[in-house]
Amino acid sequence: MAIVSTNSNISRYGRPVLAWGVALLFFFPIFWMVLTSFKTDADAVKPEFLIWFTPTLDNYLNLTENYDYWRFATNSVITSVCATLFTLVVGIPAAYAMAFNPSRATKDILMWMLSTKMLPAAAVLYPMIFLAKGIGLYDTHVLVITVVSLINLPIAIWMLFTYFKEIPKDIIEAGKMDGVSTWGEVKEILIPLAWGGIASTALLIFIFCWNEAYWTVRLTTIDAATLSKLIEGNRAPEGLFFGRLSAVSTAAVGPIVVLGWFCQKQLVQGLTFGAVK
Amino acid sequence: MYHASKSDFKTRLQTWLPKLVLSPSLAMVLIFVYGFILFTVYLSFTDSRILPSYGWVGWENYNKLWRLSHWEISLKNLGIYASLYIAICTAIGLTLAIFLDQKIRGEGILRPIYLYPMALSFIVTGTAWKWFLDPGIGLEHTMHLWGWESFEFGWIKDRNLAIYTLVLAAVWQSSGFVMAMFLAGLRGIDSEIMKAAQIDGASNWNLYRRIVIPLLRPAFLSAFVILAHLAIKSYDLVIALTGGGPGRATELPATFMYSYTFTRNQMGIGASSAVIMLMTIAAIMVPYLYAELREKK
Numbered sequence: 001m002a003i004v005s006t007n008s009n010i011s012r013y014g015r016p017v018l019a020w021g022v023a024l025l026f027f028f029p030i031f032w033m034v035l036t037s038f039k040t041d042a043d044a045v046k047p048e049f050l051i052w053f054t055p056t057l058d059n060y061l062n063l064t065e066n067y068d069y070w071r072f073a074t075n076s077v078i079t080s081v082c083a084t085l086f087t088l089v090v091g092i093p094a095a096y097a098m099a100f101n102p103s104r105a106t107k108d109i110l111m112w113m114l115s116t117k118m119l120p121a122a123a124v125l126y127p128m129i130f131l132a133k134g135i136g137l138y139d140t141h142v143l144v145i146t147v148v149s150l151i152n153l154p155i156a157i158w159m160l161f162t163y164f165k166e167i168p169k170d171i172i173e174a175g176k177m178d179g180v181s182t183w184g185e186v187k188e189i190l191i192p193l194a195w196g197g198i199a200s201t202a203l204l205i206f207i208f209c210w211n212e213a214y215w216t217v218r219l220t221t222i223d224a225a226t227l228s229k230l231i232e233g234n235r236a237p238e239g240l241f242f243g244r245l246s247a248v249s250t251a252a253v254g255p256i257v258v259l260g261w262f263c264q265k266q267l268v269q270g271l272t273f274g275a276v277k
Numbered sequence: 278m279y280h281a282s283k284s285d286f287k288t289r290l291q292t293w294l295p296k297l298v299l300s301p302s303l304a305m306v307l308i309f310v311y312g313f314i315l316f317t318v319y320l321s322f323t324d325s326r327i328l329p330s331y332g333w334v335g336w337e338n339y340n341k342l343w344r345l346s347h348w349e350i351s352l353k354n355l356g357i358y359a360s361l362y363i364a365i366c367t368a369i370g371l372t373l374a375i376f377l378d379q380k381i382r383g384e385g386i387l388r389p390i391y392l393y394p395m396a397l398s399f400i401v402t403g404t405a406w407k408w409f410l411d412p413g414i415g416l417e418h419t420m421h422l423w424g425w426e427s428f429e430f431g432w433i434k435d436r437n438l439a440i441y442t443l444v445l446a447a448v449w450q451s452s453g454f455v456m457a458m459f460l461a462g463l464r465g466i467d468s469e470i471m472k473a474a475q476i477d478g479a480s481n482w483n484l485y486r487r488i489v490i491p492l493l494r495p496a497f498l499s500a501f502v503i504l505a506h507l508a509i510k511s512y513d514l515v516i517a518l519t520g521g522g523p524g525r526a527t528e529l530p531a532t533f534m535y536s537y538t539f540t541r542n543q544m545g546i547g548a549s550s551a552v553i554m555l556m557t558i559a560a561i562m563v564p565y566l567y568a569e570l571r572e573k574k
Contacts, residue, residue, distance in 0.1 A: 015376050015379060015381065016383075018376065022369075090301060094301075097296070125538070126320065212398075213513045228398060228400050246408075257393060264389055267395065
Protein backbone atom coordinates (compact mmCIF):
# COMPACT_ATOMS: atom_id res chain seq x y z
CA MET A 1 0.00 0.00 0.00
CA ALA A 2 1.41 3.30 -1.00
CA ILE A 3 0.47 6.66 0.26
CA VAL A 4 0.78 8.88 -2.75
CA SER A 5 0.77 12.50 -1.87
CA THR A 6 -0.16 14.81 -4.66
CA ASN A 7 -0.39 18.21 -3.14
CA SER A 8 3.09 19.64 -2.82
CA ASN A 9 6.02 20.21 -5.09
CA ILE A 10 8.37 18.99 -2.42
CA SER A 11 6.95 15.52 -2.49
CA ARG A 12 6.69 15.49 -6.26
CA TYR A 13 10.25 16.53 -6.99
CA GLY A 14 12.04 16.40 -3.66
CA ARG A 15 11.63 12.72 -2.96
CA PRO A 16 12.80 11.37 -6.32
CA VAL A 17 15.78 13.73 -6.23
CA LEU A 18 16.67 12.54 -2.76
CA ALA A 19 16.13 8.90 -3.68
CA TRP A 20 18.42 9.21 -6.69
CA GLY A 21 20.95 11.19 -4.67
CA VAL A 22 21.15 8.40 -2.13
CA ALA A 23 21.50 5.91 -4.98
CA LEU A 24 24.46 7.89 -6.28
CA LEU A 25 26.09 7.77 -2.83
CA PHE A 26 25.53 4.04 -2.67
CA PHE A 27 27.00 3.59 -6.07
CA PHE A 28 30.02 5.81 -5.74
CA PRO A 29 32.65 3.85 -3.74
CA ILE A 30 32.46 0.83 -6.01
CA PHE A 31 32.11 2.94 -9.14
CA TRP A 32 35.27 4.73 -8.10
CA MET A 33 37.07 1.42 -7.63
CA VAL A 34 35.98 0.17 -11.05
CA LEU A 35 37.01 3.45 -12.66
CA THR A 36 40.40 3.36 -10.97
CA SER A 37 40.98 -0.14 -12.25
CA PHE A 38 41.20 1.26 -15.78
CA LYS A 39 43.87 3.80 -14.89
CA THR A 40 47.61 3.33 -14.72
CA ASP A 41 49.05 3.35 -11.22
CA ALA A 42 50.46 6.82 -11.84
CA ASP A 43 47.18 8.28 -13.12
CA ALA A 44 45.17 6.70 -10.35
CA VAL A 45 46.36 9.17 -7.71
CA LYS A 46 46.07 12.28 -9.89
CA PRO A 47 42.74 14.01 -9.46
CA GLU A 48 42.85 15.77 -12.82
CA PHE A 49 42.28 12.29 -14.21
CA LEU A 50 39.42 11.56 -11.82
CA ILE A 51 36.83 11.16 -14.54
CA TRP A 52 38.64 11.99 -17.74
CA PHE A 53 41.60 9.76 -18.35
CA THR A 54 42.96 7.47 -21.01
CA PRO A 55 41.59 4.08 -20.08
CA THR A 56 43.99 1.20 -20.13
CA LEU A 57 43.42 -2.51 -19.87
CA ASP A 58 46.95 -3.14 -18.63
CA ASN A 59 45.83 -3.76 -15.06
CA TYR A 60 43.55 -6.52 -16.21
CA LEU A 61 46.02 -7.99 -18.67
CA ASN A 62 48.63 -8.16 -15.93
CA LEU A 63 46.42 -9.69 -13.24
CA THR A 64 48.31 -12.96 -13.41
CA GLU A 65 51.73 -11.37 -13.31
CA ASN A 66 50.91 -8.93 -10.55
CA TYR A 67 48.83 -11.08 -8.28
CA ASP A 68 48.63 -14.63 -9.56
CA TYR A 69 44.93 -13.86 -9.87
CA TRP A 70 43.89 -16.97 -11.73
CA ARG A 71 45.14 -19.37 -9.11
CA PHE A 72 43.03 -17.69 -6.45
CA ALA A 73 40.11 -17.38 -8.85
CA THR A 74 40.30 -21.08 -9.69
CA ASN A 75 40.24 -21.88 -5.98
CA SER A 76 37.25 -19.61 -5.51
CA VAL A 77 35.41 -21.33 -8.34
CA ILE A 78 36.27 -24.80 -7.07
CA THR A 79 35.24 -23.95 -3.52
CA SER A 80 32.02 -22.20 -4.46
CA VAL A 81 30.86 -24.78 -7.01
CA CYS A 82 31.65 -27.82 -4.87
CA ALA A 83 30.27 -26.25 -1.70
CA THR A 84 27.05 -25.30 -3.49
CA LEU A 85 26.64 -28.82 -4.85
CA PHE A 86 27.41 -30.41 -1.49
CA THR A 87 24.93 -28.11 0.24
CA LEU A 88 22.22 -29.10 -2.22
CA VAL A 89 22.99 -32.82 -1.94
CA VAL A 90 22.61 -32.68 1.84
CA GLY A 91 19.96 -29.98 1.89
CA ILE A 92 17.44 -31.34 -0.65
CA PRO A 93 16.74 -34.60 1.23
CA ALA A 94 16.52 -32.73 4.52
CA ALA A 95 14.12 -30.15 3.12
CA TYR A 96 12.15 -32.92 1.41
CA ALA A 97 11.76 -34.81 4.62
CA MET A 98 10.58 -31.73 6.48
CA ALA A 99 8.21 -30.53 3.77
CA PHE A 100 6.45 -33.80 3.05
CA ASN A 101 6.71 -35.64 6.33
CA PRO A 102 6.31 -32.82 8.78
CA SER A 103 6.14 -33.57 12.45
CA ARG A 104 5.33 -31.31 15.33
CA ALA A 105 8.98 -30.50 15.71
CA THR A 106 9.60 -29.45 12.10
CA LYS A 107 9.15 -25.74 12.64
CA ASP A 108 11.26 -25.83 15.78
CA ILE A 109 14.03 -27.71 14.01
CA LEU A 110 14.05 -25.18 11.19
CA MET A 111 14.17 -22.24 13.54
CA TRP A 112 16.88 -23.88 15.55
CA MET A 113 18.94 -24.55 12.43
CA LEU A 114 18.60 -20.96 11.31
CA SER A 115 19.50 -19.72 14.77
CA THR A 116 22.89 -21.37 14.48
CA LYS A 117 23.67 -18.95 11.64
CA MET A 118 23.55 -16.12 14.10
CA LEU A 119 26.23 -17.42 16.40
CA PRO A 120 29.53 -15.60 16.27
CA ALA A 121 32.02 -17.62 14.27
CA ALA A 122 34.62 -16.63 16.83
CA ALA A 123 33.12 -19.10 19.27
CA VAL A 124 33.95 -22.08 17.07
CA LEU A 125 37.01 -20.77 15.26
CA TYR A 126 39.70 -22.21 17.43
CA PRO A 127 38.29 -25.74 17.73
CA MET A 128 37.87 -25.79 13.96
CA ILE A 129 41.48 -24.83 13.28
CA PHE A 130 42.65 -27.23 15.97
CA LEU A 131 40.70 -30.09 14.41
CA ALA A 132 41.76 -29.19 10.88
CA LYS A 133 45.43 -29.13 11.76
CA GLY A 134 45.04 -32.27 13.83
CA ILE A 135 43.70 -34.35 10.95
CA GLY A 136 45.99 -32.74 8.39
CA LEU A 137 43.29 -30.98 6.41
CA TYR A 138 44.39 -27.40 7.03
CA ASP A 139 44.66 -25.42 3.79
CA THR A 140 42.96 -28.07 1.65
CA HIS A 141 39.97 -27.79 -0.64
CA VAL A 142 38.17 -30.55 1.25
CA LEU A 143 38.22 -28.57 4.47
CA VAL A 144 37.22 -25.23 2.95
CA ILE A 145 34.42 -26.81 0.95
CA THR A 146 33.08 -28.68 3.99
CA VAL A 147 33.16 -25.66 6.26
CA VAL A 148 31.70 -23.26 3.73
CA SER A 149 28.84 -25.61 2.88
CA LEU A 150 28.08 -26.30 6.53
CA ILE A 151 27.82 -22.58 7.19
CA ASN A 152 25.29 -22.20 4.42
CA LEU A 153 23.38 -25.41 5.01
CA PRO A 154 20.74 -23.93 7.38
CA ILE A 155 19.84 -21.18 4.90
CA ALA A 156 19.73 -23.67 2.03
CA ILE A 157 17.49 -26.10 3.89
CA TRP A 158 15.18 -23.35 5.00
CA MET A 159 14.88 -21.88 1.48
CA LEU A 160 14.35 -25.26 -0.15
CA PHE A 161 11.75 -26.06 2.50
CA THR A 162 9.73 -22.95 1.63
CA TYR A 163 9.84 -23.86 -2.06
CA PHE A 164 8.97 -27.52 -1.50
CA LYS A 165 6.02 -26.60 0.68
CA GLU A 166 4.42 -24.92 -2.33
CA ILE A 167 4.21 -28.25 -4.14
CA PRO A 168 0.83 -29.91 -3.58
CA LYS A 169 1.21 -32.94 -1.38
CA ASP A 170 -1.23 -34.89 -3.53
CA ILE A 171 1.26 -35.14 -6.34
CA ILE A 172 3.77 -36.80 -4.10
CA GLU A 173 1.08 -39.02 -2.57
CA ALA A 174 -0.07 -40.05 -6.03
CA GLY A 175 3.46 -41.05 -6.85
CA LYS A 176 3.60 -43.13 -3.71
CA MET A 177 0.36 -44.91 -4.64
CA ASP A 178 1.81 -45.77 -8.00
CA GLY A 179 4.64 -47.48 -6.19
CA VAL A 180 7.35 -45.01 -7.02
CA SER A 181 10.30 -45.37 -4.70
CA THR A 182 11.32 -42.49 -2.46
CA TRP A 183 14.36 -41.81 -4.57
CA GLY A 184 12.17 -41.92 -7.68
CA GLU A 185 9.81 -39.43 -6.04
CA VAL A 186 12.64 -37.00 -5.46
CA LYS A 187 14.18 -37.46 -8.87
CA GLU A 188 11.09 -37.70 -11.06
CA ILE A 189 8.61 -35.48 -9.27
CA LEU A 190 10.18 -33.18 -6.75
CA ILE A 191 13.26 -31.95 -8.60
CA PRO A 192 11.49 -31.17 -11.89
CA LEU A 193 8.65 -29.39 -10.06
CA ALA A 194 10.86 -27.38 -7.74
CA TRP A 195 13.52 -26.66 -10.31
CA GLY A 196 13.16 -22.89 -10.12
CA GLY A 197 13.40 -22.88 -6.34
CA ILE A 198 16.41 -25.15 -6.36
CA ALA A 199 18.14 -22.95 -8.93
CA SER A 200 17.58 -19.77 -6.91
CA THR A 201 18.78 -21.46 -3.75
CA ALA A 202 21.89 -22.64 -5.57
CA LEU A 203 22.57 -19.14 -6.89
CA LEU A 204 22.23 -17.59 -3.45
CA ILE A 205 24.43 -20.20 -1.80
CA PHE A 206 27.00 -19.68 -4.55
CA ILE A 207 27.12 -15.96 -3.77
CA PHE A 208 27.50 -16.62 -0.05
CA CYS A 209 30.26 -19.15 -0.71
CA TRP A 210 32.11 -16.77 -3.00
CA ASN A 211 31.95 -13.96 -0.46
CA GLU A 212 32.87 -16.08 2.51
CA ALA A 213 35.92 -14.51 4.06
CA TYR A 214 36.04 -15.24 7.77
CA TRP A 215 36.65 -18.94 7.33
CA THR A 216 38.45 -19.06 4.00
CA VAL A 217 41.01 -16.51 5.13
CA ARG A 218 41.66 -18.30 8.38
CA LEU A 219 41.65 -21.89 7.20
CA THR A 220 43.99 -21.48 4.26
CA THR A 221 47.49 -20.27 3.57
CA ILE A 222 48.27 -20.82 -0.11
CA ASP A 223 47.01 -24.04 -1.64
CA ALA A 224 43.30 -23.59 -1.11
CA ALA A 225 43.30 -19.80 -0.71
CA THR A 226 40.41 -18.00 -2.43
CA LEU A 227 40.02 -14.49 -3.77
CA SER A 228 38.97 -13.26 -0.32
CA LYS A 229 42.41 -14.19 0.92
CA LEU A 230 44.06 -12.44 -2.01
CA ILE A 231 42.22 -9.18 -1.33
CA GLU A 232 42.74 -9.48 2.40
CA GLY A 233 46.47 -9.82 1.87
CA ASN A 234 46.79 -6.84 -0.47
CA ARG A 235 44.53 -4.23 0.97
CA ALA A 236 47.14 -1.63 1.89
CA PRO A 237 47.75 0.28 -1.33
CA GLU A 238 49.81 3.20 0.02
CA GLY A 239 49.15 4.86 -3.31
CA LEU A 240 51.69 2.79 -5.19
CA PHE A 241 49.72 0.12 -6.95
CA PHE A 242 46.34 1.70 -6.67
CA GLY A 243 45.30 0.98 -10.23
CA ARG A 244 46.21 -2.65 -10.24
CA LEU A 245 44.77 -3.29 -6.79
CA SER A 246 41.49 -1.83 -7.95
CA ALA A 247 41.59 -4.12 -10.94
CA VAL A 248 42.09 -7.23 -8.85
CA SER A 249 39.32 -6.21 -6.44
CA THR A 250 36.98 -5.52 -9.32
CA ALA A 251 37.82 -8.86 -10.87
CA ALA A 252 37.13 -10.53 -7.53
CA VAL A 253 33.63 -9.09 -7.09
CA GLY A 254 32.58 -8.74 -10.73
CA PRO A 255 30.96 -12.16 -11.12
CA ILE A 256 29.06 -11.76 -7.86
CA VAL A 257 27.65 -8.34 -8.66
CA VAL A 258 26.21 -9.75 -11.88
CA LEU A 259 24.74 -12.79 -10.15
CA GLY A 260 23.46 -10.67 -7.29
CA TRP A 261 21.58 -8.46 -9.69
CA PHE A 262 19.67 -11.47 -10.93
CA CYS A 263 18.66 -12.81 -7.57
CA GLN A 264 18.06 -9.78 -5.36
CA LYS A 265 14.92 -11.29 -3.97
CA GLN A 266 16.59 -14.47 -2.78
CA LEU A 267 19.47 -12.42 -1.45
CA VAL A 268 17.19 -10.44 0.80
CA GLN A 269 15.33 -13.55 1.84
CA GLY A 270 18.51 -15.39 2.69
CA LEU A 271 20.06 -12.49 4.53
CA THR A 272 17.02 -11.84 6.67
CA PHE A 273 16.48 -15.51 7.55
CA GLY A 274 13.10 -15.39 5.94
CA ALA A 275 11.83 -12.32 7.73
CA VAL A 276 11.15 -10.95 4.25
CA LYS A 277 9.39 -13.21 1.82
CA MET B 278 2.22 -44.95 4.80
CA TYR B 279 -0.10 -46.69 7.20
CA HIS B 280 -1.87 -49.10 4.81
CA ALA B 281 -0.48 -52.42 5.93
CA SER B 282 1.80 -54.06 3.48
CA LYS B 283 3.43 -57.45 3.38
CA SER B 284 6.93 -56.17 3.08
CA ASP B 285 7.37 -54.91 6.62
CA PHE B 286 10.92 -53.90 6.01
CA LYS B 287 9.98 -51.68 3.13
CA THR B 288 7.22 -50.01 5.09
CA ARG B 289 9.46 -49.43 7.98
CA LEU B 290 12.10 -48.04 5.67
CA GLN B 291 9.56 -45.67 4.14
CA THR B 292 8.66 -44.41 7.59
CA TRP B 293 12.19 -44.04 8.74
CA LEU B 294 13.65 -42.70 5.54
CA PRO B 295 12.64 -39.08 6.12
CA LYS B 296 14.21 -39.20 9.54
CA LEU B 297 17.29 -40.89 8.16
CA VAL B 298 17.86 -38.32 5.43
CA LEU B 299 17.34 -35.53 7.87
CA SER B 300 19.78 -36.87 10.40
CA PRO B 301 23.08 -36.11 8.62
CA SER B 302 22.22 -32.42 8.52
CA LEU B 303 21.17 -32.42 12.14
CA ALA B 304 24.19 -34.40 13.21
CA MET B 305 26.53 -32.05 11.39
CA VAL B 306 24.95 -28.98 12.91
CA LEU B 307 25.08 -30.60 16.32
CA ILE B 308 28.72 -31.58 16.17
CA PHE B 309 30.11 -28.55 14.40
CA VAL B 310 28.11 -25.96 16.24
CA TYR B 311 27.45 -27.27 19.71
CA GLY B 312 30.42 -29.58 19.99
CA PHE B 313 32.78 -26.77 19.13
CA ILE B 314 31.02 -24.27 21.33
CA LEU B 315 31.40 -26.63 24.26
CA PHE B 316 35.08 -27.00 23.46
CA THR B 317 35.48 -23.21 23.46
CA VAL B 318 33.59 -22.94 26.74
CA TYR B 319 35.85 -25.59 28.19
CA LEU B 320 38.99 -23.81 26.93
CA SER B 321 37.85 -20.64 28.64
CA PHE B 322 38.22 -22.37 32.01
CA THR B 323 41.72 -23.69 31.34
CA ASP B 324 45.21 -22.26 31.42
CA SER B 325 45.62 -22.56 27.62
CA ARG B 326 48.06 -20.14 26.10
CA ILE B 327 49.64 -20.84 22.72
CA LEU B 328 48.13 -24.33 22.55
CA PRO B 329 45.16 -25.82 24.37
CA SER B 330 46.14 -27.14 27.72
CA TYR B 331 43.84 -28.75 30.18
CA GLY B 332 44.76 -27.31 33.53
CA TRP B 333 41.54 -26.14 35.15
CA VAL B 334 41.67 -22.56 36.39
CA GLY B 335 38.02 -21.83 37.06
CA TRP B 336 36.89 -18.27 36.49
CA GLU B 337 40.37 -16.82 36.38
CA ASN B 338 40.31 -16.04 32.65
CA TYR B 339 37.07 -14.18 33.09
CA ASN B 340 38.47 -12.19 35.97
CA LYS B 341 41.53 -11.29 33.92
CA LEU B 342 39.40 -10.44 30.91
CA TRP B 343 37.30 -7.92 32.81
CA ARG B 344 40.39 -6.24 34.15
CA LEU B 345 41.93 -5.72 30.71
CA SER B 346 41.65 -2.16 29.41
CA HIS B 347 41.88 -3.61 25.90
CA TRP B 348 38.64 -5.53 26.45
CA GLU B 349 36.99 -2.51 28.01
CA ILE B 350 37.91 -0.44 24.94
CA SER B 351 36.55 -3.04 22.58
CA LEU B 352 33.27 -3.20 24.50
CA LYS B 353 32.94 0.58 24.47
CA ASN B 354 33.66 0.60 20.76
CA LEU B 355 31.05 -2.06 20.22
CA GLY B 356 28.57 0.04 22.17
CA ILE B 357 29.16 3.10 20.00
CA TYR B 358 29.37 1.14 16.79
CA ALA B 359 26.37 -1.11 17.36
CA SER B 360 24.00 1.61 18.58
CA LEU B 361 24.84 4.02 15.76
CA TYR B 362 24.82 1.25 13.17
CA ILE B 363 21.43 -0.05 14.22
CA ALA B 364 19.88 3.39 14.60
CA ILE B 365 21.18 4.86 11.33
CA CYS B 366 20.49 1.74 9.27
CA THR B 367 16.94 1.61 10.57
CA ALA B 368 16.38 5.31 9.91
CA ILE B 369 17.83 5.23 6.39
CA GLY B 370 16.20 1.90 5.61
CA LEU B 371 12.77 3.13 6.68
CA THR B 372 13.13 6.43 4.80
CA LEU B 373 14.23 4.72 1.61
CA ALA B 374 11.44 2.18 1.88
CA ILE B 375 8.87 4.95 2.27
CA PHE B 376 10.36 6.73 -0.76
CA LEU B 377 10.29 3.63 -2.90
CA ASP B 378 6.78 2.89 -1.77
CA GLN B 379 5.68 6.22 -3.33
CA LYS B 380 5.92 4.72 -6.80
CA ILE B 381 9.01 6.67 -7.69
CA ARG B 382 10.00 6.38 -11.30
CA GLY B 383 12.86 3.96 -11.77
CA GLU B 384 12.15 1.84 -8.72
CA GLY B 385 13.39 -1.17 -10.66
CA ILE B 386 16.82 0.45 -10.97
CA LEU B 387 16.93 2.08 -7.55
CA ARG B 388 16.19 -1.03 -5.55
CA PRO B 389 19.12 -3.09 -6.85
CA ILE B 390 21.44 -0.11 -6.42
CA TYR B 391 20.44 0.16 -2.77
CA LEU B 392 20.84 -3.56 -2.36
CA TYR B 393 24.02 -4.34 -4.22
CA PRO B 394 26.47 -3.45 -1.42
CA MET B 395 25.07 -6.39 0.50
CA ALA B 396 26.02 -8.76 -2.34
CA LEU B 397 29.67 -7.82 -1.95
CA SER B 398 31.93 -9.30 0.64
CA PHE B 399 32.94 -7.15 3.59
CA ILE B 400 36.57 -7.60 2.65
CA VAL B 401 36.08 -5.83 -0.67
CA THR B 402 33.78 -3.09 0.57
CA GLY B 403 36.10 -2.48 3.51
CA THR B 404 39.00 -2.15 1.11
CA ALA B 405 37.16 0.21 -1.21
CA TRP B 406 36.17 2.42 1.74
CA LYS B 407 39.65 2.32 3.16
CA TRP B 408 40.97 3.84 -0.06
CA PHE B 409 38.20 6.34 -0.31
CA LEU B 410 38.72 7.57 3.27
CA ASP B 411 42.51 7.53 3.20
CA PRO B 412 43.67 11.16 3.37
CA GLY B 413 46.66 10.32 1.16
CA ILE B 414 44.81 8.98 -1.87
CA GLY B 415 41.10 9.31 -1.32
CA LEU B 416 38.62 12.09 -0.90
CA GLU B 417 40.84 14.50 1.01
CA HIS B 418 43.75 14.15 -1.43
CA THR B 419 41.44 14.73 -4.38
CA MET B 420 39.92 17.84 -2.82
CA HIS B 421 43.35 19.25 -2.04
CA LEU B 422 44.57 18.82 -5.58
CA TRP B 423 41.38 20.38 -6.87
CA GLY B 424 42.30 23.48 -4.93
CA TRP B 425 40.28 23.08 -1.75
CA GLU B 426 43.38 23.12 0.43
CA SER B 427 41.65 23.43 3.76
CA PHE B 428 39.43 20.39 3.21
CA GLU B 429 40.02 17.81 5.90
CA PHE B 430 38.60 14.35 6.20
CA GLY B 431 41.07 12.27 8.13
CA TRP B 432 38.64 10.37 10.38
CA ILE B 433 40.23 7.06 9.57
CA LYS B 434 43.58 8.21 10.98
CA ASP B 435 42.05 9.86 14.03
CA ARG B 436 41.86 7.85 17.24
CA ASN B 437 38.64 9.51 18.32
CA LEU B 438 36.86 9.42 15.01
CA ALA B 439 38.02 6.18 13.36
CA ILE B 440 35.14 4.24 14.89
CA TYR B 441 32.71 6.41 12.92
CA THR B 442 34.29 5.41 9.62
CA LEU B 443 33.42 1.86 10.57
CA VAL B 444 29.82 2.94 11.15
CA LEU B 445 29.83 4.73 7.79
CA ALA B 446 31.00 1.72 5.81
CA ALA B 447 28.73 -0.69 7.68
CA VAL B 448 25.69 1.54 7.22
CA TRP B 449 26.47 1.83 3.54
CA GLN B 450 26.62 -1.94 3.29
CA SER B 451 23.45 -2.82 5.18
CA SER B 452 20.89 -0.02 4.87
CA GLY B 453 19.78 -1.28 1.46
CA PHE B 454 18.66 -4.53 2.85
CA VAL B 455 17.00 -2.99 5.86
CA MET B 456 15.13 -0.97 3.23
CA ALA B 457 14.06 -4.22 1.56
CA MET B 458 12.72 -5.54 4.86
CA PHE B 459 10.67 -2.40 5.50
CA LEU B 460 9.48 -2.25 1.91
CA ALA B 461 8.13 -5.78 2.22
CA GLY B 462 6.42 -4.74 5.44
CA LEU B 463 4.91 -1.63 3.84
CA ARG B 464 3.60 -3.55 0.86
CA GLY B 465 1.97 -6.00 3.21
CA ILE B 466 -0.15 -3.38 4.98
CA ASP B 467 -3.82 -3.65 4.25
CA SER B 468 -4.84 -0.81 1.95
CA GLU B 469 -8.30 -0.59 3.50
CA ILE B 470 -6.87 0.68 6.76
CA MET B 471 -5.00 3.42 4.93
CA LYS B 472 -7.98 4.46 2.87
CA ALA B 473 -10.14 4.67 5.94
CA ALA B 474 -7.60 6.85 7.70
CA GLN B 475 -7.20 9.08 4.66
CA ILE B 476 -10.94 9.54 4.39
CA ASP B 477 -10.99 10.50 8.05
CA GLY B 478 -8.63 13.28 7.11
CA ALA B 479 -5.41 12.04 8.62
CA SER B 480 -2.37 13.91 7.34
CA ASN B 481 0.44 11.93 5.78
CA TRP B 482 2.68 12.53 8.75
CA ASN B 483 0.05 11.27 11.15
CA LEU B 484 -0.74 8.37 8.89
CA TYR B 485 2.86 7.18 9.10
CA ARG B 486 3.35 7.98 12.75
CA ARG B 487 0.13 6.53 14.09
CA ILE B 488 -0.70 3.75 11.69
CA VAL B 489 2.11 2.65 9.41
CA ILE B 490 5.00 2.60 11.85
CA PRO B 491 3.07 0.73 14.57
CA LEU B 492 2.01 -1.81 11.94
CA LEU B 493 5.64 -2.28 10.95
CA ARG B 494 6.56 -3.47 14.41
CA PRO B 495 7.50 -7.00 13.31
CA ALA B 496 9.80 -5.55 10.63
CA PHE B 497 11.45 -3.31 13.23
CA LEU B 498 11.99 -6.27 15.48
CA SER B 499 13.57 -8.48 12.82
CA ALA B 500 15.71 -5.60 11.59
CA PHE B 501 16.92 -5.03 15.12
CA VAL B 502 17.79 -8.64 15.72
CA ILE B 503 19.57 -9.07 12.40
CA LEU B 504 21.53 -5.82 12.69
CA ALA B 505 22.44 -6.48 16.31
CA HIS B 506 23.90 -9.87 15.59
CA LEU B 507 25.73 -8.53 12.53
CA ALA B 508 27.22 -5.79 14.68
CA ILE B 509 28.46 -8.15 17.35
CA LYS B 510 29.92 -10.50 14.74
CA SER B 511 31.58 -7.69 12.75
CA TYR B 512 35.07 -8.77 11.99
CA ASP B 513 35.86 -8.78 8.27
CA LEU B 514 34.91 -5.15 7.88
CA VAL B 515 37.10 -3.99 10.77
CA ILE B 516 40.04 -5.98 9.51
CA ALA B 517 39.69 -4.66 5.97
CA LEU B 518 38.95 -1.06 6.88
CA THR B 519 41.09 -0.18 9.89
CA GLY B 520 42.68 -3.37 11.16
CA GLY B 521 41.49 -2.37 14.64
CA GLY B 522 43.59 0.79 14.59
CA PRO B 523 44.78 3.44 14.82
CA GLY B 524 46.09 2.01 18.07
CA ARG B 525 43.10 0.22 19.54
CA ALA B 526 40.60 2.80 18.43
CA THR B 527 38.43 0.43 16.39
CA GLU B 528 39.07 -2.80 18.25
CA LEU B 529 35.82 -4.79 18.64
CA PRO B 530 35.20 -7.96 20.68
CA ALA B 531 35.56 -10.13 17.56
CA THR B 532 38.99 -8.70 16.73
CA PHE B 533 39.94 -8.82 20.41
CA MET B 534 39.11 -12.51 20.51
CA TYR B 535 41.14 -13.18 17.41
CA SER B 536 44.24 -11.35 18.53
CA TYR B 537 44.24 -12.87 22.01
CA THR B 538 43.75 -16.39 20.74
CA PHE B 539 46.08 -16.35 17.78
CA THR B 540 48.65 -13.61 18.04
CA ARG B 541 49.01 -12.89 21.73
CA ASN B 542 48.93 -16.52 22.78
CA GLN B 543 46.36 -15.99 25.51
CA MET B 544 43.95 -18.63 24.32
CA GLY B 545 42.12 -18.94 27.63
CA ILE B 546 41.27 -15.24 27.65
CA GLY B 547 40.40 -15.34 23.95
CA ALA B 548 38.01 -18.23 24.57
CA SER B 549 36.37 -16.45 27.49
CA SER B 550 35.76 -13.38 25.31
CA ALA B 551 34.21 -15.64 22.65
CA VAL B 552 31.90 -17.12 25.30
CA ILE B 553 30.79 -13.64 26.36
CA MET B 554 30.03 -12.67 22.77
CA LEU B 555 28.06 -15.85 22.40
CA MET B 556 26.05 -15.14 25.55
CA THR B 557 25.30 -11.61 24.38
CA ILE B 558 23.97 -12.80 21.05
CA ALA B 559 22.00 -15.55 22.76
CA ALA B 560 20.47 -12.97 25.12
CA ILE B 561 19.16 -11.10 22.06
CA MET B 562 18.23 -14.11 19.98
CA VAL B 563 16.53 -16.45 22.41
CA PRO B 564 13.60 -14.19 23.35
CA TYR B 565 13.12 -13.33 19.68
CA LEU B 566 13.11 -16.93 18.52
CA TYR B 567 10.88 -17.88 21.41
CA ALA B 568 8.36 -15.20 20.43
CA GLU B 569 8.55 -16.20 16.75
CA LEU B 570 7.90 -19.83 17.58
CA ARG B 571 5.02 -19.07 19.86
CA GLU B 572 3.41 -16.91 17.24
CA LYS B 573 3.60 -19.61 14.60
CA LYS B 574 1.94 -22.25 16.71
